[in-house]
Amino acid sequence: MQDMSGVSLGIAAWALVTGVAMVKSGMTVSMALFMSFVVYAGSAQLAVLPLMIAGAPMWVVWFTAICVNLRFVILSSMWRGYFAHLARRHRLALSYFSGDVIFVAFLKRYPDGQRSPEQVAYFWGAASTNWFVWQAFSVAGIFFADLVPLSWGLGFAGVLALIGVLYSMLTDRTTWAATGVAAAVAVAAFALPLKLNILAAIAASVAVGLMLENTERRLREWRAGPATLRAPDPQRGERHPVLPLDEEQRP
Numbered sequence: 260m261q262d263m264s265g266v267s268l269g270i271a272a273w274a275l276v277t278g279v280a281m282v283k284s285g286m287t288v289s290m291a292l293f294m295s296f297v298v299y300a301g302s303a304q305l306a307v308l309p310l311m312i313a314g315a316p317m318w319v320v321w322f323t324a325i326c327v328n329l330r331f332v333i334l335s336s337m338w339r340g341y342f343a344h345l346a347r348r349h350r351l352a353l354s355y356f357s358g359d360v361i362f363v364a365f366l367k368r369y370p371d372g373q374r375s376p377e378q379v380a381y382f383w384g385a386a387s388t389n390w391f392v393w394q395a396f397s398v399a400g401i402f403f404a405d406l407v408p409l410s411w412g413l414g415f416a417g418v419l420a421l422i423g424v425l426y427s428m429l430t431d432r433t434t435w436a437a438t439g440v441a442a443a444v445a446v447a448a449f450a451l452p453l454k455l456n457i458l459a460a461i462a463a464s465v466a467v468g469l470m471l472e473n474t475e476r477r478l479r480e481w482r483a484g485p486a487t488l489r490a491p492d493p494q495r496g497e498r499h500p501v502l503p504l505d506e507e508q509r510p
Contacts, residue, residue, distance in 0.1 A: 303327045
């Protein structure tokens with residue numbers, strides 16, 4: 260909770276503007292409350308609200324929300340090493356309460372990937388702080404939407420929070436390149452309707468990232484040189500020279 264207190268102000272501002280945006284988009288108070296508590300994903304909520312106002316097809320709304328939240332697949336795959344031993348019901352609860360800022364705080368505290376008993380308690384301390392701050396200010400924005408104009412630009416606090424999360428994940432040249440491509444495509448395709456520039460940016464960055472990873476892998480194999488045959492091992496039942504597997508040749 261102490262680690263999360265430093266970013267709570269940004270989370271609160273982001274939640275407040277999200278609550279205001281939901282009501283001013285035409286949602287009823289009850290529907291806005293339902294979306295806040297069930298969806299609990301500020302970036303996805305803000306991304307789909309203009310689509311809902313414009314009367315976009317439901318599949319576009321769902322697909323946009325899924326694409327915006329694809330990062331949670333990556334985050335959860337990294338969390339799996341810490342929480343895979345827990346019961347499925349517990350892991351489902353963790354998945355609902357997980358968040359970008361929680362992920363950054365958790366990895367800052369436990370960067371080595373080693374599992375320890377206090378990690379579950381640390382996650383719940385960070386997650387409960389994040390959830391209560393978000394819901395309190397989101398509900399405040401819903402009920403006091405008429406008093407908080409969108410012109411205040413409070414949503415920029417959410418952008419700053421995501422930029423911090425993004426920067427913490429830029430660890431190699433491939434990630435930097437994919438991020439640069441995503442930013443360039445998102446700006447270049449900004450005029451596309453229904454926020455399709457987001458989907459275009461995601462597709463371009465994934466393609467570039469996969470291409471660069473494949474190129475780097477081939478370059479490492481080329482630098483390592485061709486694999487050589489080794490003598491057969493009778494204890495393994497081998498009678499002819501064997502071409503070693505990659506993991507045998509390069510531990």
